[in-house]
Amino acid sequence: MTTTDLARERAAVRQGTFEALRRRPVVLGLIGLLALAAAVVAGIGLGSVFISPADTVAIVGRELLGWPVAETWSRAHETIVMELRLPRVLTALVVGLGLSVAGVTFQGLLRNPLADPYVLGTASGAALGAAIGVLIPLQIVWLGLGLVNILAFVGALTAIAIVYRVAGGGGRATMTSILLTGYAVGSMLAAGLSLAMYLSGSQLRQIFFYLLGSLSGADWQSLAVGLPVVAIGSLLIMLRARSINGLLLGDDTALHLGVDVRRERAILLALASLVTAAAVAMAGLIGFVGLVVPHVIRLLVGPNARLVLPLSALFGASFLIWADLGARVTGELPVGIITAVIGAPVFVLLLRRYRAGYQL
Amino acid sequence: MSERGLRIDIEGLGLRYGRSEVLSDIDLHIEAGERLCLVGPNGAGKSSLLRCLTGLAQPTSGVIRLDGQPLVEIERGAIARTISVVPGQVDLPFSMRVEEVVRLGRLPHENPFTGTSEEDRRAVDAAIARVGIDRLRDRDVQQLSMGERQLVLVAMAVAQGGRLIVLDEPTVHLDLRHQVDVLTLLTRLTDAGLTVLAVLHDLPLAAHFFGRLVLLDEGRLVADGAPGEVLSAERIRDVYRVDPRFVPSFASS
Amino acid sequence: MAAAAIMLAPLPWATGVSASDALFPLAVTDDEGTEVTIDAEPQRIISLSPANTEIAFALGAGDRLVGRTDWDDYPAEAAELTPVASFTGVNMEQVVALEPDLVLAAGNFFTPPDDIERMRELGYPVVVIYAPDVPAVMADIELIGSAIGAREEAAALTAKMATEFDAIGEAVAAIDARPRVFYPGGSEPEIFAPAPGSVVADMVTLAGGDPITTADAAAWAIPLEELIVADPEVIILGDANYGICPADVAARPGWEEMTAVVTGDVRAVDDVPVTRPGPRLTQGLASLARAIHPDLELPAFPPDAPLCEGAGA
Numbered sequence: 001m002t003t004t005d006l007a008r009e010r011a012a013v014r015q016g017t018f019e020a021l022r023r024r025p026v027v028l029g030l031i032g033l034l035a036l037a038a039a040v041v042a043g044i045g046l047g048s049v050f051i052s053p054a055d056t057v058a059i060v061g062r063e064l065l066g067w068p069v070a071e072t073w074s075r076a077h078e079t080i081v082m083e084l085r086l087p088r089v090l091t092a093l094v095v096g097l098g099l100s101v102a103g104v105t106f107q108g109l110l111r112n113p114l115a116d117p118y119v120l121g122t123a124s125g126a127a128l129g130a131a132i133g134v135l136i137p138l139q140i141v142w143l144g145l146g147l148v149n150i151l152a153f154v155g156a157l158t159a160i161a162i163v164y165r166v167a168g169g170g171g172r173a174t175m176t177s178i179l180l181t182g183y184a185v186g187s188m189l190a191a192g193l194s195l196a197m198y199l200s201g202s203q204l205r206q207i208f209f210y211l212l213g214s215l216s217g218a219d220w221q222s223l224a225v226g227l228p229v230v231a232i233g234s235l236l237i238m239l240r241a242r243s244i245n246g247l248l249l250g251d252d253t254a255l256h257l258g259v260d261v262r263r264e265r266a267i268l269l270a271l272a273s274l275v276t277a278a279a280v281a282m283a284g285l286i287g288f289v290g291l292v293v294p295h296v297i298r299l300l301v302g303p304n305a306r307l308v309l310p311l312s313a314l315f316g317a318s319f320l321i322w323a324d325l326g327a328r329v330t331g332e333l334p335v336g337i338i339t340a341v342i343g344a345p346v347f348v349l350l351l352r353r354y355r356a357g358y359q360l
Numbered sequence: 361m362s363e364r365g366l367r368i369d370i371e372g373l374g375l376r377y378g379r380s381e382v383l384s385d386i387d388l389h390i391e392a393g394e395r396l397c398l399v400g401p402n403g404a405g406k407s408s409l410l411r412c413l414t415g416l417a418q419p420t421s422g423v424i425r426l427d428g429q430p431l432v433e434i435e436r437g438a439i440a441r442t443i444s445v446v447p448g449q450v451d452l453p454f455s456m457r458v459e460e461v462v463r464l465g466r467l468p469h470e471n472p473f474t475g476t477s478e479e480d481r482r483a484v485d486a487a488i489a490r491v492g493i494d495r496l497r498d499r500d501v502q503q504l505s506m507g508e509r510q511l512v513l514v515a516m517a518v519a520q521g522g523r524l525i526v527l528d529e530p531t532v533h534l535d536l537r538h539q540v541d542v543l544t545l546l547t548r549l550t551d552a553g554l555t556v557l558a559v560l561h562d563l564p565l566a567a568h569f570f571g572r573l574v575l576l577d578e579g580r581l582v583a584d585g586a587p588g589e590v591l592s593a594e595r596i597r598d599v600y601r602v603d604p605r606f607v608p609s610f611a612s613s
Numbered sequence: 614m615a616a617a618a619i620m621l622a623p624l625p626w627a628t629g630v631s632a633s634d635a636l637f638p639l640a641v642t643d644d645e646g647t648e649v650t651i652d653a654e655p656q657r658i659i660s661l662s663p664a665n666t667e668i669a670f671a672l673g674a675g676d677r678l679v680g681r682t683d684w685d686d687y688p689a690e691a692a693e694l695t696p697v698a699s700f701t702g703v704n705m706e707q708v709v710a711l712e713p714d715l716v717l718a719a720g721n722f723f724t725p726p727d728d729i730e731r732m733r734e735l736g737y738p739v740v741v742i743y744a745p746d747v748p749a750v751m752a753d754i755e756l757i758g759s760a761i762g763a764r765e766e767a768a769a770l771t772a773k774m775a776t777e778f779d780a781i782g783e784a785v786a787a788i789d790a791r792p793r794v795f796y797p798g799g800s801e802p803e804i805f806a807p808a809p810g811s812v813v814a815d816m817v818t819l820a821g822g823d824p825i826t827t828a829d830a831a832a833w834a835i836p837l838e839e840l841i842v843a844d845p846e847v848i849i850l851g852d853a854n855y856g857i858c859p860a861d862v863a864a865r866p867g868w869e870e871m872t873a874v875v876t877g878d879v880r881a882v883d884d885v886p887v888t889r890p891g892p893r894l895t896q897g898l899a900s901l902a903r904a905i906h907p908d909l910e911l912p913a914f915p916p917d918a919p920l921c922e923g924a925g926a
Binding site: 107108111112113239240241242245246248249250252253255256257258259260298302303304306 | 414415416436437439440441443444445447450451452453454455456457460463464465467468470472473475476520
C-alpha cells in the first residue's frame, strides 16, 4: 500500500510541463515541425566542407524554387548542396519517418513494447539480401537502384512473408507465435548472413557497413523510388490508426469495437513491412529509431495511435537527420552508432522522468 | 436519461466446435431495457452464448435477431455501435490513462480521417461521469485497483454507446464493496433504458440484482425466470452438483 | 636464367592506352575494364591509394595532386594534400570541393565500389587501378602515366624498374637455394598468407624463394596444420611493422617445430615497399631477397633499416 501511494505521489509531482504538452498535442506537433525544419536547414547547411548559410539558401532557392538569384557560388558548392546534401537530408527524413511509423505499427500490432521494425525477420532478410547482392559479381541497376538495394528490399519482404505463412498468420495464429516464428526465421537468415560474410573476403567491409546503416550513398534516384513507398505506406497506416488503437486491448475487445482484426492485422503488417523494406533498402539497417522514437512519443502523449503515428513520423524524421549530421561531422561514422549513442540516454532519461508506471 | 434498449431474439441457437456441441437449441427473448443474468456451472456455455451474440462466434444453427434484424446481416461496425461488451480482463502493452481507455470505446464511431469528434468527447465525459470515476480520469490504469479498473472498462462500454451492454463475470476479483458498486451501476443503466446482459457466478448477488435469471447447463437452457423460480434447491443440486446449503440464500431452506 | 627475366620479358604494359597520338582528349581502359575519357591534361588529381600517390609523385605529377587517403605516407610531401578517404570510405563533399579533373581510385574494394559509382555519377573521370601481380604493377604505372599525360616519364620509370628487377634476378639466380618461404600478413585471428599468383607470392618467387601460399586464389588464410606440413625454411615477417618479431613467432603453439624457427631463419622486413604496388617495388624486392638470402650482395640498393632490434634471428 505505502509503496503504491508513494509512487502515485511521485508521479503526481512529475507532472508539469509534461502535463501541459500532453494536454496540447498540437503544440508538440508544432515543436516537431520546427525541429524538423531546423534539422533540414542544419543538414543542408553543415558538412565537412564549409558553405556560407547565405550561399546555401541561395542555391536551394534558385535550384528548387526558381528564385532569381545571381550565381555567386562555385559549381562545386552547388554540386555539394544539390547532389550530396539535399538528397541525403531528404533520405534521412524519409527513412527516419518510415522506421518510426513502422515501429509504432509493429509495437501496436504485436502488443509488445520491445518490438521494432526489424522484429519479424525483416532485418536479417534485408541483410542477407544485401550480402547476396554484394557477392553477386554483376552490376545491375534498375530504376536507379543497385542490386544490393533491390535484394535488400526483396529480402526484407520475403522474410516477413515466410514468417507470416509459417506462423499461419491468416488463421488463428497468436501474436506471440508470430513473434517467436519471426525470431526463429530471423535466426536462420542470420546464419545465412554469417555464412555470406565468412565467404565474402574483400567484400566483407561493404556488407558490414550495410549492417551498420549509412546514408552516405543517398542520391536522387533511390529517393525517387523510396519516397513514394514510404510516404504512401505511412499515410495508409495513419488512416488505420483506429485499428491500431483497437488492437491495444487485444483481439476480442478489438472485434467488439468493430475492428476486423484478421484483415486489419494483415493489411497493417503488409504496410509496415513495405515501409520498413523501403527504408532498409535506402539506408541499410539503422537501429534504434523505430524502437525508441515511438516510445518517447508515447511517454509524451499517451498511446493513442492517432497522435503517436504522426508525431513519431515528425520526430523520427528530424532525429535521423540530426544523427546523420553527427555521422557526417565525425568523419562518416555509421549512423546506427550515432542513433544508439544519442537515442539510448535520451530514452532512459525520459523513462525515469515522466512515467513511474511505464511497464516494459 | 432515457435511452432505447436493444431487443434480442434468439431462436434454436446451436454451436459446435468439431464434434463437441457447445450450445444446442437455445431460445431466448430479451426485451428492450431488460436486465438479465446468465448463470450456470463452468462449461455450461454462457461465454459461448455471449460470443455468438456479439458476433465473435458463428452459430452452427438457429438465428439471432437484434430488434428483429438477423445478426448475420449486420456489419461489424454497426454491431459495435449497437452492442457494448465490457472486456473481462485487459492487459495493456503500454501504460494508459483512464480517459484514454474510455476513449477507446468511441472507436466504432470514429472517422478514419478526422478522428475524435466533439460528440465523441462528450460521450467520453458523460460515460466517466455516469460511472462516477471523475477522480480517476488522469490516473494511469496500471496504478488502479482491480475494482477501479473494472469500473473503467464499464465506462469504456458505456462510452461505446451500445444499446445492449454485455458483461462476462464483471465482479470476479472484486471485493464485496466493488461488486456492489458495479452491479448498482448496471441497475442504473437499465433504469435509463438500456438492455443489460451479464454472466455471474455469484448466485446470491445475481438473485439480488437481477429480476430475471437464465440457467444454462451443458449447452442447454435449463431454466428462465425470476430468481426464486430458477434457483430452486433441486436445480442447485442437479446442475451444480452441490448441496444447496453451500449457497447462502438456501442455507435455511 | 632468372625467374624475373622470364616473367618480365613479355610485359603486357601499355595495354590501357588508345592508339591515338594526340594526348588529350584521351580514352583509357582502366583495370576494371571501364573506358574512361579524360578531356584535357589533368591538373587537379585525387589519388585514392598510397600506391597511386607514390606513382604520381614518381612521375613528377606531385604538384598536380590535390587529394589523398589517410594512409598516404610516402613521399613526405603527400602529407600536405587534403585527405579525402579513410576507412569509412570516400568523403564525397571533400572530393566535390576539390573539383578534381581526374580520380585515381583503387580496385578490389579498396575504394568502395559505391563511391566509385557515385563519383562517376557526379561526372568525374575515375580510373580504377588494381594490380593483381607484379607485371600488372608495371602496366599500372604506364596507365597512370597516360592518364595524367606523363607517358615518357612512365616509360622511363618502368624501364628503370625492369633493369632493377633484372639486376636482382641475376643476383638471385647466382644462388642455388630456393628455400620454402612463408610471408605471413598477420596471425590473428587466422594466419593470413599470400594467395597463389598474388603480388606477394610473385615477389617471393622473384626474390629467390618458393612461396608457401593459400593454394586457392580466393583464400586469404592458411590453416596452421597445412602450414606445419608445408614446413617453411624461412619466415619473413611482413607484419614486423605492426610489432610482430621473431621471438613472438617462436612462442606460438605449433610453430616451434617449423624448420625456419628451429634454424632461426625468421626475419623482419618493412612490408610497405614489398606489398605496395608502386615505384618502390624494386627496393622492396631487394629487401625481400636479402631477407631470404642473408648472404646476398645487392650494393645498388640502400641497406635496410633494422626492424625488431635485439630480437634478431
